[in-house]
Amino acid sequence: MSLPNADKCEKVVQALNRTEQFSKLFDELERCREVEQKQKIEELNGLINEMDEEEFLTVFTIELFDTIYRMIEKKTLSLESATLLLKHVGYNKELKMIDLGSFDYSLLSERMKEMIIDENEKKKEEMNEKRLIDLCECYLLLNRWPSSEMDSIYVPCLLKVALKKDETEEAQKEVEMALLALGNIGYWV
Template identity: 50%
Template sequence: MDVCDEDKSNDDVQELSFGGKFLNLFSELERCGEIVQKQKIEEMNEIIDGMNKVEWKSVFKTELFDEIHTMVKEKKMSMENAILLLKHAGYCKALKNVWNPCFDSSSLNKRFEKMIVKEEKKEKEEKKEKLIIDLCECYISLSYDFPHESLSICMPCLLKVALNKEENKETQKEAEIALLALASLGFNV
């Protein structure tokens, strides 16, 4: 019996180390240039892979999403780097089946909603397809409460990505992320 308890406490220490490592790297992001920042985010994404549900929820709180929003707003992080982190976080959230509505109350959620609607209203020539796809994937995979306008833009966008049958690895991964985001709608609506 004591052996099991020891193993459990070692698991708890391991869990805490994932969150600590992630938050330490996150705290360094605003002092880095874009290239180094991207490398740190890739490290953070690897750490996210190792997190369980409890660890994921302990890290991805409203305050973290608000801090990402502030960093993007103050140009301390590019939107591209924020999306790199958030897309992977949402993907892992869906894979791990984590219930965590913290994103919904964040300022980043509101920013994404506005950006999705604004991008969709642009003329076809001006639209940034990759940006709207990335925003929709992040938004849907991290949210639980969807305004009709955002949902009516994201659903067709994600379905289009999911139906893309190109054979390259990156496109396959994008289709998988889009399908996971769509699958999470059933639990969230």
């Protein structure tokens, strides 16, 4: 028979292990090639799935988002790899109903807004539609107060994804992500 305090101690140790593992893997991202980064991001995403609210808030701080911003700007983390991680963070934030305000005040939040506007203003043949979708999803899933001035960008972009008729598992996951992101528009107004 285990004691209640022993169970509590074990959970605290597991939480420390997850947050320490996350920090260690995250620190290694900068020194990896893109293929290795994606593998590490898969591991990070697995840890995120296991985190409770306290662990989540401990890991996802303004400093972490600012570090991701700097890594993207220095090109030590590709935008594609960053969005794989950030979409997963936002998805888990929503599923676990965690009030994560740190992203709103980070350098990354403002930069993502700029990237969305820049990508949207490109001519049709120059625009990377997947990048725009990923950026919109990340921004909306992570931000508690998304900029309503940009609704004219988010809504058509994500509705296009949500209206896909493709029934593959991957397409359905994209639709789910788009709908989840759309659900955050005007949520806190």
